[in-house]
Amino acid sequence: MSTPVRLSLTSHPKYLPLVRAVVQEGCGLAGFDEELTHRILLAVTEAVTNVIRHVYGGDKDKQIEMEVEAEPHVLKLALIDYGTFVDPKQIASRPLEEVRPGGLGVHLIKTTMDHVDYRRNAHGGTTLSLVKNAPAHEESS
Amino acid sequence: MKVTQETHGAATLFIVEGQVDMHTSPALRQHLREALSNSASPLVVDLTSVAFIDSSGLATLIEALQAVGKYGGKLRLCGLSPEVQKLFELAQLTTIFDLRETRDEAMAD
Numbered sequence: 372m373s374t375p376v377r378l379s380l381t382s383h384p385k386y387l388p389l390v391r392a393v394v395q396e397g398c399g400l401a402g403f404d405e406e407l408t409h410r411i412l413l414a415v416t417e418a419v420t421n422v423i424r425h426v427y428g429g430d431k432d433k434q435i436e437m438e439v440e441a442e443p444h445v446l447k448l449a450l451i452d453y454g455t456f457v458d459p460k461q462i463a464s465r466p467l468e469e470v471r472p473g474g475l476g477v478h479l480i481k482t483t484m485d486h487v488d489y490r491r492n493a494h495g496g497t498t499l500s501l502v503k504n505a506p507a508h509e510e511s512s
Numbered sequence: 513m514k515v516t517q518e519t520h521g522a523a524t525l526f527i528v529e530g531q532v533d534m535h536t537s538p539a540l541r542q543h544l545r546e547a548l549s550n551s552a553s554p555l556v557v558d559l560t561s562v563a564f565i566d567s568s569g570l571a572t573l574i575e576a577l578q579a580v581g582k583y584g585g586k587l588r589l590c591g592l593s594p595e596v597q598k599l600f601e602l603a604q605l606t607t608i609f610d611l612r613e614t615r616d617e618a619m620a621d
Contacts, residue, residue: 416533475570
């Protein structure tokens with residue numbers, strides 16, 4: 372999968388299992404173990420959920436694209452939305468000691484992925500780039 | 513995701529199967545709310561057959577924990593897979609929830 376696989380879907384949460392299935396295949400091609408794969412599936416789910424909930428306000432018919440590129444020991448993902456650009460400074464996770472619903476997604480993304488980058492894209496929305504290296508290959512990030 | 517609800521004496525048991533995410537957590541929330549509206553206690557949520565849970569699922573369980581606390585009830589979770597257990601650890605929730613290994617342990621008392 373050195374050529375990125377591009378998945379285009381609407382912002383309906385029913386597609387979350389499909390997103391996970393594609394990312395899981397990518398993790399397999401990257402040679403990631405089961406535990407790391409599960410962490411990445413969680414991080415990507417949180418990222419897509421954030422787009423649906425916070426960028427599109429729960430609308431289920433907006434466009435989301437995801438690119439998945441797997442190489443041995445490395446998985447690269449891009450999540451592209453067509454909403455309003457989200458200032459990374461405003462994307463904050465809540466302190467974990469505050470036990471309340473919500474606010475965990477960004478924490479789970481940042482503690483899992485080696486590279487997390489939010490950028491304004493050509494459509495005016497946000498492209499979230501995520502990279503994960505296999506633990507023994509972190510120097511390649 | 514599938515939720516099976518059973519009553520065993522005073523205890524209300526929810527057997528959850530499948531994946532809990534933004535799409536499916538509202539159904540779990542609805543099941544829990546019905547029991548919470550009746551001030552049921554203890555509530556036992558068996559996660560043995562849950563292969564995946566995200567922060568939406570955690571939020572649903574936190575809401576239930578806070579709601580059950582308002583009437584002095586108890587909420588217990590059991591059967592967490594290593595992956596689900598890891599999520600609870602990452603979210604620093606292992607000391608907040610009453611986690612039991614088996615359903616029998618969770619249903620006891």
